[in-house]
Amino acid sequence: MASLQDLIHRFEEGGSGRYLKYGLVFLLVAGLFVRFNFVGYRNLNTQEAMDAAQIARNISEGKGYTTQFIRPLSLHLVKERYMSTHGGVKEPGADIYRIKELPHPDLANPPVYPVVLATMMKVLPMRYEPDGSRPFWSVPYQRSEEATTEMPRRFWRHQPDFMISFFNQILLLVVVLIAFNIARSVFDVNVAWLSALLLICCEYLWRFATSGQSTTLLMLIFMMIAQCLVWIEREEREPHWRSSAQMWLAIALGLLVGLGMLTRYSFGWLIIPVMVYLGIFCVLRRAPILVTVFTLFVLVATPWIVRNWMVSGTPFGTSSYALIEGTPVFPEHTIQRSLNPDTSAVGLRLLSYKFFTNLRRVFQDDIPKLGGSWLPFCFLVGLMLGFRNPALKRLRYFLLGTFVLLILVQVMGRTQLSEDSPDFNSENLLVILVPLVFVFGSGLFFLLLEQMSIRLRPLRYGVIILFSIIISLPMIFALTVAKTAPVTYPPYHPPFINTVSKWMKESELMMSDTPWAVAWYGRRQAVWLTLDAKEEFYAVNDSIKPVRCLFFTPQTIDVKIVSGWVQSGPQSWPSFILEFVSRNILPPRFPLVHAPQPRGYFPSFFVLTDRERWKVEGGKTNRVDLPQTQSTETRPADGKSNTK
Incomplete structure (x- = not known):
């Protein structure tokens, strides 16, 4: 009879073991999909998710980039733009607020995520009316006399909400695949499998995916940028492709950063660490690469900025006021609900107050909760270690620089949205770093495991399994505790x-x-x-x-x-x-x-x-x-x- 160690060796090296490994991964992912959506799913419950969804529906129905969610600030901006272009004179019967005859243009959301959702709504069957008759979408009333002909069962799940959530879960799987490939490139296959497993079992990321916000799409764009940076740096040291590969990657980087900015405006700041990384580590074609990346970034972002300026007289619509939101002069959602806001009272002193107040919150709340587990602490420790692999060292520099930059951007861009939904909101930029954080955290774990000098392979696997269980405890609890009601x-x-x-x-x-x-x-x-x-x-x-x-x-x-x-x-x-x-x-x-x-x-x-x-x-x-x-x-x- 084969020993346990022989079975493990066959599982690792044998061809059948490879298929068994993939089969187990498929069963794990499928089981997580079914179980999490059955016990942990909730309908949309944030302003950002519903706002993007209703804009996407308008786009899919041919109504253009318009909104039915009217912000008083948006009315003010549209009116001011009209008056400035008409010499301060209102024409008789003119709809200067663009709310009576014409649908109101949306000035709060960048376009990529709503357009992606609109494409999904075109392809998939969407039933926007709350369902009170079919199982899964509804449940029986506790008392039969509550049922009616129109509503024989009690509403439970909103079908479009569920489809949006499911779509974002698919995007999360793509994020995991890219993280696996990056980890295999800069570490090894063991780190790749562990980081992918921990990401799949990260309840924190699943909650973001089911929230319906643009975070998962933004995370996917960031991971594609990281993958392109790894490839373009590798081509600098050890060319694997044609000589034009770096220029094609530069084009992809410019497009991706531009699309990221049009998914969330604050993501545009990422052009800084990308340009610095390329300027330092791409020596052979530095000038053409930098020019290409920045030019493509500008070409992608400029048309939308021009559109906003033509409609509202501001480059980013109502989001242009995010810097002064949350100051003592404009607490909560005051400025968004104002028909004629006076921003003259906001000065450097109030902005400094916002900066230091929110900086404390980031270090007390956001960073300790990053990833929803203890693995980010391994990442922070791993930043201080020296690595021999140049690709790994350079990716670490990029990640560290991006981490610091996003802290500053998140601090100054924080608004009442972060207070309304403290854990899962669209202003949390640090969460897009979680896949790379898990990759580096898993790498540190294997470095420590090597230091333990565990020669028995079963014992070594036991340590890895125990570590994985500890990191995945939030997901384990989420899947085993009582079922969460999806009605929000x-x-x-x-x-x-x-x-x-x-x-x-x-x-x-x-x-x-x-x-x-x-x-x-x-x-x-x-x-x-x-x-x-x-x-x-x-x-x-x-x-x-x-x-x-x-x-x-x-x-x-x-x-x-x-x-x-x-x-x-x-x-x-x-x-x-x-x-x-x-x-x-x-x-x-x-x-x-x-x-x-x-x-x-x-x-x-x-x-x-x-x-x-x-x-x-x-x-x-x-x-x-x-x-x-x-x-x-x-x-x-x-x-x-x-x-x-």
Whole structure:
């Protein structure tokens, strides 16, 4: 009978062992896909993901790069651009805000990710209506009397959300394959297999993939850049291809950095470490390579910057204000919700305050959580070691320089989006380094393993397996604990959002504290909640476009009593809701006076409309699927006003 050591040797060296290895990898990946999506999947729950998704749908339906999520700041920029190009004179009947006759152009998102999603939506079958009938997408009601003809089962998963998540998981697998190839090039096959295994079992990356954000695509672009840098450096030392290979790689690098910038604007800063790397390590064709990379980068990015300038008078639309967001003058989402922001008060002192405050957060929270495991600490230690392989040393220099640069960019670009979703947000740039961090961390582990001088091969494999299990514990816990409910309420409940939105015509405007959800799940134009319930609201309603519905979610309703309700001021939206719910009082001449009973679905949601839109023929009321059982009888508000 063959010994255990002989079996391991056959597994490593034999041809059948290679196929067995690939088969085990396939089973592992397939099992992770099925199990994670069954127990760990959640519908989209971030502003960035829903915003990109609704833009992608507009593109796929031939509506151009337009949005139904209307930021007041975007209205301001479009108006200012119109006035500057027309000499400060408004033409009679002109739609200077581009919101009445024409779809509003999106000024917040770079185009690559929405265009990629739009292509996917064209190819794959998408059912945008919340599904309340078919298994997997819905589950039985706990009480049979809750079921209706329209909704025989309870909503559970949103099909387009799931398809977007699945698509990003495929991108994650491609990232792992590139990481495997890089690790095999600069280390060896053992490091390649270990790093690929740990990346596949990294729960942190799977959460980012299922979030629906552009992070996984950006990570893929970064890994392709890293692969091109490894190849172009190798061609400098030991040519493997034709003499023109370096120039083709330079073209690819310029295109990739440009596409990365058009996936997330802050990624454009990566042109600096790329140019430095090429300038130092590509000596034979330094000048043509640098010129080619920078020229292609500029050619890719410039048309979109020109488009933004033509529409808004800014190079990056509303993202141009990210530097001053989060300062004491513009806390939370203040500037995005402002119709006429005054940025003159923001100076060097406030920017310095933002820098040092966020720098502390990065070192206290973001870096320790990088990768969601302990392996990044091995990477940090490995940076201090000396390597003989020149390709490995040079890739380490690039990674270290990029790491420092992205810390600075992330610190200054941090906004309220990072507070709304601290763990998984589009402003986390360091996460794109995780695959290379795992490669270097795995390399350090094997260096330490060699120092242990373990001669027994089974014991050596035992140490590797134990290390892999420890690093993969977050994924193990995620796959074995109780199933996570995919519904992301509070604050999002797609069936309710969809039902209320259908009360409006496609050309009518809603106002909401979560307009990205109304745009994605409800397919209606929704402006972000103005800064107050008086002057700014009437500025939108009277001068821009009439608001037909107010839609509040627990994001506004479920706030702290003292700071959110009592101290927020008489003109704040929490005070507005409190006055209506407790005393049935609305401000004078307020145009929205009708509320479904009880109290506009408060406290689950809060809805006010200009008329009883929920009524159908015969005076009956449409059934509304709330996240918790409530009566759906209706009554109008009495229209009382506090006109003392």
